[in-house]
Amino acid sequence: MAFTATVGNQQVSCGEDQSMLDAFLRAGVWMPNSCNQGTCGTCKLRVVDGDVDHGDSPADTLTAEEREAGLALACQATLRSDSVVETLGGAVGGGITHPLRDLTATVLSNDEIARDTRRLLLELPEPLAFHPGQYVELTVPGTQLRRQYSLANTADEDKVLELHIRSVSGGAATERWIFTSMAVGDQIPVTGPLGDFFLPAEDSDDGGPMVLIGGGTGLAPLIGLARTALSRDPGRRVLLYHGVRGVDDLYNLDQMAELTKVYPAFTFVPVLSHEAPAAESVHRAGFPTDHFIEDVDSARGWSGWLCGPPPMVEAGVKAFKRRRMAPRMIHREKFTPATD
């Protein structure tokens, strides 16, 4: 008789007399381990749900209190039921996780704000709790296709969601729906919040300087993040780069001007990759990551936030590390915008 152990999104079948560690390693699932004889404690894990037999786990390595608290030694324990386990120290996010919900929203407005770019405002029947920077999923009507869009909102803007959407040539969600048939008043299903692209909880936010780089509509989550960070700490250094092809792709410029006025340590830098900036304009030429390298000598103690096309995100990670930003302070939106 075998039971299933679930760790994260992976499932492993464990035989009756097989240690969890053995089953995991055989299935190619990494689990810290060293001695494999119950004496070093390296393989300690938490049994979140389910029943295990501790086997020969020594009391020295796994105390009675630890057993009580749901800990087990993977190299000694066998399963007595299907179980959910997690490795220690690896829990991500920290703080509150907002439950994922399915809601039906009403389209409030759907306006063109830049070249091939819409701002979609969706009114919710009830408030949705989320972290600024997270995203929601829309399902294209009459299909199973789901598309992810970041929220531009701060946490208190929880009744009307703001999404920025760029048209994709031949795109099922954009050309065949949002940019054409979607009308104000339409009822559409929304699922969210999702993702781990958000600020640390307020009490563990050190108020350190931040650089945010967005490509195209990758600006959306950065707006929620930057406004939240600045309201927590108005004197904080926040550097926001928006990379686009040309002037016509820029948007939310009034909002950027307003933030610059209210927060002296906030800087907005629009960067054009395919157009020479007009004389005396604030626009810069090239790529935002190169400008960051020039503008900032050392990013020790900074946090970095990246959302946009994968090559831009990759270049951003490299640029941040080159300026010695600690890798754990580098955050990137991991979903990539649909291209169809």
Next chain:
Amino acid sequence: MTTTSETTTPDRAWIADITMTELERNPYQAYERLRREAPLAFVPVLGSYVASTADICREIATSPDFEAVITPAGGRTFGHPAIIGVNGDIHSDLRGMVEPQLQPVEVDRWVDDLVRPIARRYIEAFEADGHADIVTQFAEPVSVRSLGDLLGLQDVSSDKLRQWFGQLSRSFTNAAMTEDGEFANPDGFVEGDVARAEIQAAVDPLIDKWIEEPAETAISHWLHDGMPPGKTRDRQYIYPTIYVYLLGAMQEPGHGIASTLVGLFSEPEQMEEVVDDPTLIPRAVSEGMRWTSPIWSATARISKVPVTIAGVDLPANTPVILSYGSANHDTGVYDAPTRYDIKRPPLPHLAFGAGNHACAGIYYANHVMRIALEELLEAIPNLERNTSTDVEFWGWGFRGPTSLPVTWEV
């Protein structure tokens, strides 16, 4: 079959040609052939049988027909009773003495507060330079300072602790024997004797103090724990185990940190993944331990009764050296074992030994290496190997890179 007839059999003659110098420069070639042709063999230069595959090392380390024995050079360096070479009640007492501070629950309480500030301090000393030698400026100092503070040796400088482990280590592995079973290089033990004398001169006054006023240091606990009121363990009884610590426990986390980095530098994509996701560091360290095992071939077992292992008949009282560094390159267990690869199937390795003499410091050592690498890669995520020279490894008994020059943009 006698040992002599076995090694003079024509196709085994090459084993008699193995030299200490060759093993210390690079033991992998000779051991690859041993694993293939004679996985349990008498190696004349070592004056001992050697186990070189994973199965045989594990079998001997865990067999009730064997018990621990210290190698001759090790015994000459440490004296008796060193924890690695004793059995029965004395071993139980010494394990019982060292284990309380090394229990996971105990280590979890203080390891972060102990090691992280030390790692940060050494990084701060060079981070503005744009270049450093990781071995001498980081891996070794972090390793010795952490354990030194734990033992209660705050007043002994990191450089002195590094010097001691070097002297003890070369003496301990001065293993070459003559045909008559004499040490081939008796002068090689002098530096070990010098280190021991210095250690006693530094530690005796501390022991005097701790006998009167017990303190929260490991050595003070060794003196008092489990003893009747008013009594302490005799210092001559614990010194050999102090030397075990001042050699292996001081040196090996440093070896492990440096070897893991060399391995990562050999796989730039894996290095980048680990830098970007520090939760991969324990796995990188584990593969580093397998790839270049710090305690490569330093401990031994002795048969209690006549036994047959892997087809070789061993009379009672036959010592066998366990070459864990070779076992961890066993192609029967690992594909392409010479490659550092954090993606390989994560099978257990033998870098910490096996059986009732397995390393007592695994949990602590793994955390020291993890924290050191977390701090280094956090402070200098743009670390690069200085490729103008090759990295050289040295050692048969204990093995690691002799230096690791790195550079970064400041």
